[in-house]
Amino acid sequence: MAQVIMPKMGDAMEEGTLLKWLKNPGDEVAEGDPIAEIETDKVTLEIEAAEDGFLTQTMVNEGDVVPIGTTIAMIGAEDEVGQAPPAEAAAQPAAAPAEEPPAEMAQEPQQAATVPSAQPEAAAISAPPEAPAATPPATNGRGNGQVVERRPGERLRASPLVKRLAAEHGIDLARVAGSGPGGRIIKDDLKDYISGAKPAPQAPAAAPEAAPAAPQPAQTAPAVTAAPKGAPAELSKIKARTGERMSLSKQTIPHYYVTSNVDMTEALAFRAQVNASLGENGVRVSVNDLIVKAAALALREHPQVNRSFENGQLFDHDSIDVNIAIALEGGLIAPFIPHADEKSLGTIARMTKDLGRRAREGGLTPNEYQGGTFTISNLGMFDVAEFIAVINPPQAAILAIGSVTPTPVIQDGEVVVGQVMKITLSADHRVLDGAEVATFLQAVKRYLEHPMLLAVS
Amino acid sequence: MPVKTYRDALRDAMAEEMRRDESVVLLGEDIGVYGGTHLVTNNLIDEFGPTRVIDTPIAENGFTGAAIGMAMGGMRPIVEMMTWNFSFLAADQIIQNAAKLRYFSGGQVSVPLVIRGPNGGGVQLSAQHTHSLEGFYGHFPGLTVVSPVTPHDAKGMMLTAIREPDPVIFLEAGALYGTKGEVEDGDYTVPFGKARIAREGTDVSLISYGRQVPMLLRVAETLEGEGIDAEVIDLRSIRPFDSETIVNSVKKTNRAVVVQEQWRWFSVASEVAAILQEQAFDYLDAPVERVSGAEVPAPYARNLELAAFPNEQQIAEAVHRVLYRKDN
CATH class of the missing domain: 3.40.50.920 (Rossmann fold)
Incomplete structure (x- = not known):
């Protein structure tokens, strides 16, 4: 099979918009046939087939912006229609166009497609933390039970009939592979999914490979070998739902992570002072409450972190609503404190305690956990050094809090015992670049290291 | 059930209704002495005479207007367009008068008129004689537009059309006049608005x-x-x-x-x-x-x-x- 790539049309061109497919998968094409319309920052033009054959697959949707050199379609024999290209074809540099794409694009086309907006200086941050040696083979995507990989921002397409049937039968369409144009899920796909007859087609080559499993309880690596033996355990509804959302998040959001050390000495003293002066009826302020307030104030300074990304669009939010991840027996839930930046520490403490109690009793209402603009996940009470959390879509970031640990630190040239807490922000690279995240963390750190600000802001 | 051509089914419907109802008259070019360009009215002049099978001049706007007047006065005229393409000449009468008189008169006057003829192409009559006008006439409130394809429906819908109190655009499948199908004997109707x-x-x-x-x-x-x-x-x-x-x-x-x-x-x-x-x-x-x-x-x-x-x-x-x- 031959690849069709986004061509470089002029020196200044770094990316192109796929405006319109002029041929559909399965169509016969002759050399010179226009197969797609693309738009550069200057012109609109047609891409022509470089050889005779059949358009076997398209990997880019209309409206998508992709870097030059990205494979956008495959041309092959008729019996290859609908088949994914061989794995190596996708990983290899694109066939040489009239003008060679820049070397880094050619070497890492997949990565380039994953983070089209990556700024050069942020590229190191955006790269996966480790080489994805454990990347599951592309063929493991059975239709049943596994979320089908879709490209970042790719809209799930389904016929109206399929959407209605899915809603009536409680089928999660994220798990169903679509065989129609543009990946549209059609009635036959749903039938195949229900009967388990047909494996889901391989994810398009341009889709990001699953990132290595993060050390996060909610996230488990997809099985690459035979199913393990053992009695099937019941999957709670909340766990199933969390699992779906986390899988979707990890497979569609280009995560990257920035960690910062916060000296909590002052914050602990401040908290002790506040709690010591509370009367009988006062609600004690927790370290977590301090972090919620600090993060909310930092979000006010850095509203770009308080955004969400949905259907290829950025959304600003008027209010700062901070979700707090709460571990329950059956799974996770993350109710939020609305307008957390405007609430006093005492109010945050009272509300958090109430939300936690009701979450464990199952007494939360949907409007208390559906929504929120930024999430904090705190495992500090479990003696963890640090961890990485999975973004709660469509939010842009999540802050993971480790334990406060007595640590030798250098202060004025002397080694002293510091109360160090590691905080790690997982960010969506479509929304946030490294420098924005770093300055946001600086602000969180400033509030926590100068806790009086939490009382007066 | 007897087998008849589409053409004969139409003619039977008109002839039977003319026997039942004296107010039914036919108007059109060459429909009488010549028997109709497509022979749909063949021999009817022999039975009903030239006052009920009226050969008109080549003047669609005129004879359509005359038929509208007859309908307003209580007759039930059936106008033949030699082909529907010629109805463009009568479009003003059809659209401006036939379709609107009931409305203009506050329901006091109706126009029980059938305009019929072959619609569409397929018989090499070229650009001016091949229009399919169902979308065109279907656009106007006040007109009923039908297009039967089987001989059975041709007869049953023609009888419904003649008995309608308002104007009916009866689009015949001109290329299929010679096709045959089973047609019930006697008086039966096929309702409009039912696929x-x-x-x-x-x-x-x-x-x-x-x-x-x-x-x-x-x-x-x-x-x-x-x-x-x-x-x-x-x-x-x-x-x-x-x-x-x-x-x-x-x-x-x-x-x-x-x-x-x-x-x-x-x-x-x-x-x-x-x-x-x-x-x-x-x-x-x-x-x-x-x-x-x-x-x-x-x-x-x-x-x-x-x-x-x-x-x-x-x-x-x-x-x-x-x-x-x-x-x-």
């Missing part, structure tokens, strides 16, 4: 009217060999329109291909597609496909004329698209 399921199926709804219906039945036979069970719907009535039948069909099949000889823009197929998305949206598994005539004046040359109208292969391809199957 006919010409073939039942489960996989795709093929929707049309007029001379495309027999073609759809042939396509359905071919598709059966591919394991596709197509339902064929003959709309019969363009206005009033039977939404219920097409919506129920698509609720069953989830896919529709609408076929018409006329041009695509602002056409019956456009209306069908719109109705389906309005009333069966949650049942559609694919966009509604329209197969229409080529956007050119109808060619004369046989090969070009065939290329300009929907053919079996185009329809089968559209069916494959809505079923997400590859063409063979």
Whole structure:
């Protein structure tokens, strides 16, 4: 099979918009046939087939912006229609166009497609933390039970009939592979999914490979070998739902992570002072409450972190609503404190305690956990050094809090015992670049290291 | 049941009604002495005489206007357009008067008029004599527009048309005047606003009217060999329109291909597609496909004329698209 790539049309061109497919998968094409319309920052033009054959697959949707050199379609024999290209074809540099794409694009086309907006200086941050040696083979995507990989921002397409049937039968369409144009899920796909007859087609080559499993309880690596033996355990509804959302998040959001050390000495003293002066009826302020307030104030300074990304669009939010991840027996839930930046520490403490109690009793209402603009996940009470959390879509970031640990630190040239807490922000690279995240963390750190600000802001 | 041609079924309907109802008269060019250009009124002048089978001058606007006046005065005239193409000359009378007199008179005056004649192409009559006018006349409130395709429906709908209190645009499948089918004897009517399921199926709804219906039945036979069970719907009535039948069909099949000889823009197929998305949206598994005539004046040359109208292969391809199957 031959690849069709986004061509470089002029020196200044770094990316192109796929405006319109002029041929559909399965169509016969002759050399010179226009197969797609693309738009550069200057012109609109047609891409022509470089050889005779059949358009076997398209990997880019209309409206998508992709870097030059990205494979956008495959041309092959008729019996290859609908088949994914061989794995190596996708990983290899694109066939040489009239003008060679820049070397880094050619070497890492997949990565380039994953983070089209990556700024050069942020590229190191955006790269996966480790080489994805454990990347599951592309063929493991059975239709049943596994979320089908879709490209970042790719809209799930389904016929109206399929959407209605899915809603009536409680089928999660994220798990169903679509065989129609543009990946549209059609009635036959749903039938195949229900009967388990047909494996889901391989994810398009341009889709990001699953990132290595993060050390996060909610996230488990997809099985690459035979199913393990053992009695099937019941999957709670909340766990199933969390699992779906986390899988979707990890497979569609280009995560990257920035960690910062916060000296909590002052914050602990401040908290002790506040709690010591509370009367009988006062609600004690927790370290977590301090972090919620600090993060909310930092979000006010850095509203770009308080955004969400949905259907290829950025959304600003008027209010700062901070979700707090709460571990329950059956799974996770993350109710939020609305307008957390405007609430006093005492109010945050009272509300958090109430939300936690009701979450464990199952007494939360949907409007208390559906929504929120930024999430904090705190495992500090479990003696963890640090961890990485999975973004709660469509939010842009999540802050993971480790334990406060007595640590030798250098202060004025002397080694002293510091109360160090590691905080790690997982960010969506479509929304946030490294420098924005770093300055946001600086602000969180400033509030926590100068806790009086939490009382007066 | 007796087998008759489409032409004879029409003539029987008119003759029988003329015997029953003295107010029924025929007007048109060459319909009397000559027997009609298409022989639909052949020999009727012998039975009913020249005062009820009236040969007119070549003046469509004039004799259509005269017929409207007769209808207003209590007669039930049937006007023959030698072909519907000539009705453009009478369009002012049809659209401005016949369609609007009931409205203008606050319901005091009605126009029980039938205008009939061959519609569409397929017989090499070239660009000026090949129009399909169902979309054009279907546009105007105040007109009823029908297009029967079987001899049985031709007779039953003609009887309904003559008895209607308001003007009826009766579009005959001119290319099918010689086709035969079973026709009941005697007085029966086929109601307007009710489509006919010409073939039942489960996989795709093929929707049309007029001379495309027999073609759809042939396509359905071919598709059966591919394991596709197509339902064929003959709309019969363009206005009033039977939404219920097409919506129920698509609720069953989830896919529709609408076929018409006329041009695509602002056409019956456009209306069908719109109705389906309005009333069966949650049942559609694919966009509604329209197969229409080529956007050119109808060619004369046989090969070009065939290329300009929907053919079996185009329809089968559209069916494959809505079923997400590859063409063979």
